[in-house]
Amino acid sequence: MSENLDKSHINEAGKSKSNESEKSLGDVVECSDEALQKKIKSDASNPQRVQRPHSSPPQFVTVEELLETAKGVTNMALAHEIAVNRDFQIKPVELPEGSLEKKVKEIVHKAFWDCLSCQLSEDPPTYDHAIKLVGEIKETLLSFLLPGHTRLRNQIIEVLDLDLIKQEAENGALDISKLAEFIIGMMGTLCAPVRDEEVEKLKDIKEIVPLFRAIFSVLDLMKVDMANFAVTSIRPHLMQQSVEYERKKFQELLEKQPNSLDFVTQWLEEASDELMAQKYKHALPAGGGAAGSGDAPMLSPVAIQNYAYLKLLKWDHLHRPFPETVLMDHPRFQELQLQLEQLTILGAVLLVTFNMAARGISSQANAAEKLKMIVKILLTDMHLPSFHLEDALTTIGEKVCLEVSSCLSLCGSSPFSTDKETALKGQILAVASPDDPIRRIMESRILTFLETYLASGHQKPLPSVPGGLGPVQKELEEIAVKFIRLVNYNKMVFCPYYDVILSKILHRS
Numbered sequence: 386m387s388e389n390l391d392k393s394h395i396n397e398a399g400k401s402k403s404n405e406s407e408k409s410l411g412d413v414v415e416c417s418d419e420a421l422q423k424k425i426k427s428d429a430s431n432p433q434r435v436q437r438p439h440s441s442p443p444q445f446v447t448v449e450e451l452l453e454t455a456k457g458v459t460n461m462a463l464a465h466e467i468a469v470n471r472d473f474q475i476k477p478v479e480l481p482e483g484s485l486e487k488k489v490k491e492i493v494h495k496a497f498w499d500c501l502s503c504q505l506s507e508d509p510p511t512y513d514h515a516i517k518l519v520g521e522i523k524e525t526l527l528s529f530l531l532p533g534h535t536r537l538r539n540q541i542i543e544v545l546d547l548d549l550i551k552q553e554a555e556n557g558a559l560d561i562s563k564l565a566e567f568i569i570g571m572m573g574t575l576c577a578p579v580r581d582e583e584v585e586k587l588k589d590i591k592e593i594v595p596l597f598r599a600i601f602s603v604l605d606l607m608k609v610d611m612a613n614f615a616v617t618s619i620r621p622h623l624m625q626q627s628v629e630y631e632r633k634k635f636q637e638l639l640e641k642q643p644n645s646l647d648f649v650t651q652w653l654e655e656a657s658d659e660l661m662a663q664k665y666k667h668a669l670p671a672g673g674g675a676a677g678s679g680d681a682p683m684l685s686p687v688a689i690q691n692y693a694y695l696k697l698l699k700w701d702h703l704h705r706p707f708p709e710t711v712l713m714d715h716p717r718f719q720e721l722q723l724q725l726e727q728l729t730i731l732g733a734v735l736l737v738t739f740n741m742a743a744r745g746i747s748s749q750a751n752a753a754e755k756l757k758m759i760v761k762i763l764l765t766d767m768h769l770p771s772f773h774l775e776d777a778l779t780t781i782g783e784k785v786c787l788e789v790s791s792c793l794s795l796c797g798s799s800p801f802s803t804d805k806e807t808a809l810k811g812q813i814l815a816v817a818s819p820d821d822p823i824r825r826i827m828e829s830r831i832l833t834f835l836e837t838y839l840a841s842g843h844q845k846p847l848p849s850v851p852g853g854l855g856p857v858q859k860e861l862e863e864i865a866v867k868f869i870r871l872v873n874y875n876k877m878v879f880c881p882y883y884d885v886i887l888s889k890i891l892h893r894s
Contacts, residue, residue: 466713475612477605502594505561512554515561518597520547522568525604529575529611541571561593568600576603577610631878635710645709650886652708656693657890660684686887691839694872695832698722710879714871721871723768724864725831728857730767730774730816732827734760734781735856737812741805742789752792757856759784774817782810830854831861838865839872 466473480487501518504511523545530538544567553559573584583603590596639645661684697711697718707715735757763781766772786806793800801809815821830851837848850858876883 649708782813
């Protein structure tokens with residue numbers, strides 16, 4: 386490896402590793418049910434890879450054990466986040482404005498920098514604090530180097546030799562500005578391109594104390610960049626180990642809290658019962674008589690799991706506890722649920738609009754996309770408590786009618802009559818009700834698409850989009866990919882626990 390560290394090594398290496406990580410993540414997303422079952426059977430046949438889940442009887446747990454368990458859960462959550470979230474990044478810690486922690490930090494830092502300023506203002510100057518800072522900067526710069534950067538390492542060690550700097554200070558020969566210039570130059574060499582501007586601004590600071598403060602501020606950002614580079618680098622390797630790691634940590638939690646599968650059991654039982662009722666209803670003869678004993682519907686564990694995961698997209702988060710195995714993905718499922726609700730309303734509004742003004746819109750290539758964008762923008766804040774759907778749909782009705790009228794005018798068609806405008810606005814406003822037929826149709830078709838995708842083994846290309854969903858196909862497929870990634874990963878981690886529970890459920894039936 387070259388001894389010169391290319392300024393873009395973090396970005397270029399990150400891009401390479403990112404491609405590997407996306408490939409690994411893609412393997413999880415794209416694996417078929419058949420491959421998933423092979424993985425499960427392979428785990429089950431190898432006792433060193435996974436043990437059958439078990440729980441211990443209730444026992445007294447010490448505070449130390451609880452702390453250790455909490456630490457394990459935290460580590461498991463971090464590994465899970467890195468594995469399933471391709472956009473995961475470590476961010477600088479920002480203390481809340483006005484908080485006690487922020488005030489204490491500001492007071493301590495001010496005292497330190499005031500002390501440094503006083504030392505440098507003495508005659509002759511005292512450099513004790515400054516030399517300690519140089520030592521910290523030296524260690525930070527060395528931590529950014531890769532193993533092959535021998536020349537840069539030797540250069541930093543030689544120029545930032547603390548013993549030599551102390552001797553120069555004692556003899557009045559220390560040039561702090563020269564040291565700062567070297568440090569800034571090395572930071573410019575080591576930083577990611579995104580930090581070039583911050584490093585360049587350091588050259589304009591002439592006073593030593595403000596300069597050192599700014600240097601440490603930029604170094605903190607560079608540490609975050611390097612940490613994110615490390616996360617990107619280890620993700621492919623983490624993907625290979627995270628399934629076993631999460632399963633092991635969950636087993637440790639289960640041994641401490643044996644009831645940690647109660648909500649999972651209830652979730653799967655409900656899914657089984659509802660799916661059985663649906664299949665039994667479809668199995669009834671056309672005349673409504675009882676199905677014969679040979680016609681009793683059969684359920685597979687995979688079908689129950691798929692249906693159970695679909696139920697999470699309609700979950701009552703305010704009144705029902707979330708299943709334990711998917712608890713770390715609770716925010717993600719909530720977000721998916723909100724996105725699907727927004728998509729359902731968007732699709733319903735577009736469907737009623739296109740049905741009423743199809744000719745005028747279809748004749749203009751960009752008209753449909755512009756209408757969709759208008760509706761999407763006005764539904765952006767649906768997740769906020771202050772959002773009122775009826776008010777938003779009233780506004781949407783007005784905007785849609787104006788846009789449709791403009792389209793009809795451009796294509797030379799007759800403008801909307803007052804009655805038609807009123808009817809369209811009424812149909813759009815009616816979408817606010819969960820019982821609106823159009824909204825229910827859109828919701829049903831969206832869930833059918835996701836169910837088909839799950840059942841198909843998640844192979845590309847994606848299944849055909851049901852009728853009426855064409856205008857929102859792109860948005861639907863993006864949500865589907867996120868949903869399948871979560872489902873597949875959770876299945877792989879918790880399949881032994883699901884197998885045990887589903888075996889009991891199916892034998893009970």
